[in-house]
Amino acid sequence: MDFFLQQTINAVSLGGTYALLALGLAIIFSIMGMINFAHGELMTTTGYALMFAGLAGLPFVIAAPLAVAVAIGTAMLMERIAFRPVRKGSPATMLVTSFAVAVILQTLFQNLIATRSQPVILPDALAQSVAIGDLTIGVNQILSITITVIILVALNWFLKRTTLGIAMRAAAEDFSVARLMGVRANAVISGAFAISGALAGAAGVLWVAQRASVDPLMGFVPVLKAFIASILGGLGSLTGAVAGGFALGFIEIFLTAYLPEDWQPFKEALALGIVILLLLVRPNGLIPAFNIGREKV
Amino acid sequence: MQAPILSVEKLGVRYGAVEAVRGIDLAVGQGEIVALLGANGAGKSSTLNAIVGLAPSTGQISFEGAPISGIATEALVRKGLTLTPEGRRIFGSLTVEENLTLGGIPLGKAQEKRRENLERMFALFPILAERRGQIAGTLSGGQQQMLAIARSLMMSPRLLLLDEPSLGLAPRIVDTIFEQVAELRASGITILLVEQNVAMSLEVADRAYVMASGEIVAQGTAEELSSSHLVEQAYLGHA
Ligand SMILES: Nc1ncnc2c1ncn2[C@@H]1O[C@H](COP(=O)(O)OP(=O)(O)O)[C@@H](O)[C@H]1O
Ligand SMILES: [Mg+2]
Numbered sequence: 001m002d003f004f005l006q007q008t009i010n011a012v013s014l015g016g017t018y019a020l021l022a023l024g025l026a027i028i029f030s031i032m033g034m035i036n037f038a039h040g041e042l043m044t045t046t047g048y049a050l051m052f053a054g055l056a057g058l059p060f061v062i063a064a065p066l067a068v069a070v071a072i073g074t075a076m077l078m079e080r081i082a083f084r085p086v087r088k089g090s091p092a093t094m095l096v097t098s099f100a101v102a103v104i105l106q107t108l109f110q111n112l113i114a115t116r117s118q119p120v121i122l123p124d125a126l127a128q129s130v131a132i133g134d135l136t137i138g139v140n141q142i143l144s145i146t147i148t149v150i151i152l153v154a155l156n157w158f159l160k161r162t163t164l165g166i167a168m169r170a171a172a173e174d175f176s177v178a179r180l181m182g183v184r185a186n187a188v189i190s191g192a193f194a195i196s197g198a199l200a201g202a203a204g205v206l207w208v209a210q211r212a213s214v215d216p217l218m219g220f221v222p223v224l225k226a227f228i229a230s231i232l233g234g235l236g237s238l239t240g241a242v243a244g245g246f247a248l249g250f251i252e253i254f255l256t257a258y259l260p261e262d263w264q265p266f267k268e269a270l271a272l273g274i275v276i277l278l279l280l281v282r283p284n285g286l287i288p289a290f291n292i293g294r295e296k297v
Numbered sequence: 298m299q300a301p302i303l304s305v306e307k308l309g310v311r312y313g314a315v316e317a318v319r320g321i322d323l324a325v326g327q328g329e330i331v332a333l334l335g336a337n338g339a340g341k342s343s344t345l346n347a348i349v350g351l352a353p354s355t356g357q358i359s360f361e362g363a364p365i366s367g368i369a370t371e372a373l374v375r376k377g378l379t380l381t382p383e384g385r386r387i388f389g390s391l392t393v394e395e396n397l398t399l400g401g402i403p404l405g406k407a408q409e410k411r412r413e414n415l416e417r418m419f420a421l422f423p424i425l426a427e428r429r430g431q432i433a434g435t436l437s438g439g440q441q442q443m444l445a446i447a448r449s450l451m452m453s454p455r456l457l458l459l460d461e462p463s464l465g466l467a468p469r470i471v472d473t474i475f476e477q478v479a480e481l482r483a484s485g486i487t488i489l490l491v492e493q494n495v496a497m498s499l500e501v502a503d504r505a506y507v508m509a510s511g512e513i514v515a516q517g518t519a520e521e522l523s524s525s526h527l528v529e530q531a532y533l534g535h536a
Contacts, residue, residue, distance in 0.1 A: 163402065166395050170388045176351055177386045179370040180379060182403035182452065290390035290434070 002134045007257045013141040015249020016148030019242045020203040021226030022233065023155070024196035026241035030172035030289065031192045032087070034094040035227065038078060039200055040219025041105035046071045046204030047120065047214030048113060054121030068201030075197025076190055087189070109216035117215035120208050127212075144206045151202055152242065155195070159238070164191055172236070173290060232275050234285025243286045248275070300362075302327045302456050302487050303348070303378070307356035310343040310511075317343040319511040320356065325456070330478070330488045332498040332519070335508035336532050341491040342383050344508070345458045349373055349380045360456065375403045379452060383460035383491075385445040389434025393425055396433050396444055400451030410453070418447040421477070439470035446477070450486075457481070460491045475501055495532075499523045507531040 021039065028036045049070040053063035082101045086093050129138045159165040164187070171178040171188045179185060200219075207222060208214055225248060233244025251271050259267060278286070301324040310318035318340040325331045333341050347354035350370040358366050360378055368376075388396050397418060401411040419426035422443045428436065433444055442462055449457055462478065463471040471494065479501045481488060492498040499505060499519040507515040507528055515527040522528055 163398065166391065166398055167402065169391060170395075170399050173388050173390055174386055176370075177382060177388070178399070179351070180349065180374060180382070181399040181448070182371050182374045183399070184371050 003257070006135055007253055009135070009137055009141060009145075010257075011250040011253035012246070013144045013249075014253055015246035016144055017203050017206050017222065017245075018226050018229045018249050019245025020148060020151060020199045020206075021223055022229040022241035022245040023238060024199035024203075025223070025226055025230050026233075026236060026238050027168075027192050027196050027199075029230070030236040030238065031168065031175070031189060032083070032094065033091055034083070034098065036083075036196070037095070037098040037223070038082075038101035038105060039196065039226070040223030041102050041109075042071045042075055042078075042197055042200035043204035043207060043219035043222065044105070044109060044214065044216065045074050046201045047208045047218055048109065048118075050205065050208050051118055051120045051214050060123045060126075064205045067205055068198055071201030071204060072194050072197040075193040075200065079190060079193040083193075084186075084189075106216050113216070115216065117213045120212050120214055122209060122212050126209055138210075140206070140209045143209060147202055147206060151199070155199075158195075164188075168192060228272070228275060232278060232285060234288040236289035237285060237287050240285050240287035240289065247278075247286065251275070300327055301325060302361055303489065304359050305344075305348065305356065306358075308344065308347060308358065309355040310340065310347045310352050311355075312353075317352075317511055318347065318354070321508070321511075321513045323506055323513065323516075325487060325489050328482070328485065328487055329504065330482055330490060330502045332502035332505035333489060333491045333508060334493075334495055334498060334505055334528060334531075337493070339508040340511040341508055342460055343511075345380055345460050345489070345491060346382075348458060349378065351380070374452060374454075375405070377454050378456040378458070379403075379449050379454045380458040381445050381449040381460060381462065383464065385438075385441045387433045387436075387441050387444050387448065389432070391433055392430055393433050393436070393444055394429040396448050397425070397429075397451050400448035403452040411451070414451050414453060418450060421450075421480075422447050439466050439473065442466060442470075442474060443477070446474075450481075454486065456487045456489070458489045458491075461493065462490075463492065463494050463497070471497070495528055496523075499528075 025036060025039055028034060046067045049067035050063055053066055058066070078101055082097055083094065086097050126140045126143070129136045159169055167178060167183045168188055168191060170181065171183055175185070178188070203222070226245065229244035229248040230241045231244070232247055233240030233242065251274050255267050255271055303325040305321065305323045307320045307322065308318055309320050321344065333344065335341050343352050346352035348358055350368060350373055354366070357364060360376060365373060365376070388399070397415055401414060404410050424440055425444060425447055428440070433441065436444060446459070446462065459478065462474050466474065475497050478488065478490065490498060490502060499522055502519045504518050505516065505522050506513050509531045514531045515522065
């Protein structure tokens with residue numbers, strides 16, 4: 001039982017990070033119809049920002065928000081420089097552009113910083129854990145779960161209660177009609193990138209907080225997972241992205257925890273197998289997007 | 298006709314090889330209800346979409362005397378004209394009230410005015426007040442059409458382009474919608490109404506144009522057109 005609870009906490013913690021990343025992908029996809037493969041590099045950028053902030057002697061409570069701010073800025077610049085010029089282009093054009101941005105950023109990290117993994121200075125407290133009964137919960141897990149919950153609640157509030165948030169949901173559903181309401185395409189898209197940058201930044205901080213290192217390709221695997229999570233949840237659906245993120249976190253953690261030793265090498269394959277089975281049952285994802293198959297601008 | 302609030306000259310709309318609108322002229326006077334009639338595929342929606350900048354066009358369009366060709370849709374609506382698109386296109390995943398809130402965006406910072414308009418819409422369409430928290434996609438067709446019109450009216454437009462408001466609705470609901478259109482005139486709003494329901498449109502309209510294959514093939518006052526066979530001929534392709 002305690003082992004089960006322990007694994008549940010691990011799953012919520014990992015799933016929460018996937019959920020944040022998947023949400024960032026979903027917000028951009030719902031509005032632009034584009035999968036931003038450079039999303040992972042926003043995470044990596046956050047990692048390097050944390051590294052430099054640590055080297056400069058900034059305390060973590062300042063370094064972390066600063067790193068998220070760097071991710072937001074990078075996301076908005078990415079949109080302005082790379083994606084805006086191809087916004088009217090085909091989905092394939094946008095996809096290739098996002099690959100190009102990802103590769104350019106990876107190359108910059110490799111050449112301007114280092115090819116190899118770099119340590120990130122973190123407060124000692126993060127590496128500690130607290131015991132609750134027989135459970136041991138890492139401080140970074142508590143941090144991860146708390147931050148994820150706060151972000152999900154705040155984002156939900158933003159999307160439901162502010163005019164820009166409502167406009168973003170409207171634009172995701174029918175961009176032309178949103179423009180008829182005076183919604184400015186640039187404002188909505190820029191806002192969507194800012195939010196996805198913030199989500200990637202938060203995920204990046206949580207990711208690095210558990211590993212204490214950063215390398216040029218750090219963002220690739222988690223964002224690939226988040227992409228799988230967002231498809232599992234229902235591509236373009238925000239609630240779906242969160243559901244998919246947590247579902248994937250649970251699948252991975254519980255496979256690791258309960259698979260017999262000789263099966264462990266097939267863990268990833270089994271996890272994907274379960275995702276495929278779920279998709280066979282629900283082809284549009286766990287919680288499909290409202291406007292599935294609708295034309296995007 | 299009084300001084301035109303909208304005037305369109307040599308308007309053309311082309312989608313690749315398809316020439317949907319072929320150099321039409323039309324004008325709408327301040328305070329008028331003008332109907333734009335014609336069979337399916339005549340080019341009516343393309344005309345309205347071109348006026349609000351949602352379809353690529355050639356020719357001149359002016360609103361309240363100033364040229365508006367090439368201005369982005371989101372900027373145009375702030376000038377006081379808007380379109381209620383064909384097929385309603387309400388935001389189905391949003392609530393009724395959220396749909397209306399969006400309609401008020403062009404009013405900008407005028408919070409007081411936005412609240413006032415929301416109350417006015419609820420008075421004009423009481424059913425929407427009852428359902429303000431409901432997800433709009435679950436409304437009936439007639440209610441969705443009322444929401445689509447109310448959403449456009451939220452921005453206090455001086456010119457409303459209304460594309461086939463009766464499309465797909467039950468006859469009783471169609472009556473209600475036309476009554477509401479007629480009532481709007483009293484509020485001083487000018488309307489360019491696209492419809493397939495010729496008889497009812499000519500009842501509420503002051504004047505009408507008839508389109509066929511991207512051209513205007515007949516025009517006149519509602520009375521003239523009701524008492525002649527010009528409209529039927531246009532529909533049958535003899536004009
Ligand atoms: N987005 C579009 N792309 C290509 N062709 C279009 C598009 N919209 C309309 N058309 C074509 O233009 C012509 C006029 O259409 P439309 O303006 O919708 O007519 P109406 O509203 O009078 O029924 C039709 O032949 C239609 O198929
Ligand atoms: Mg039409």
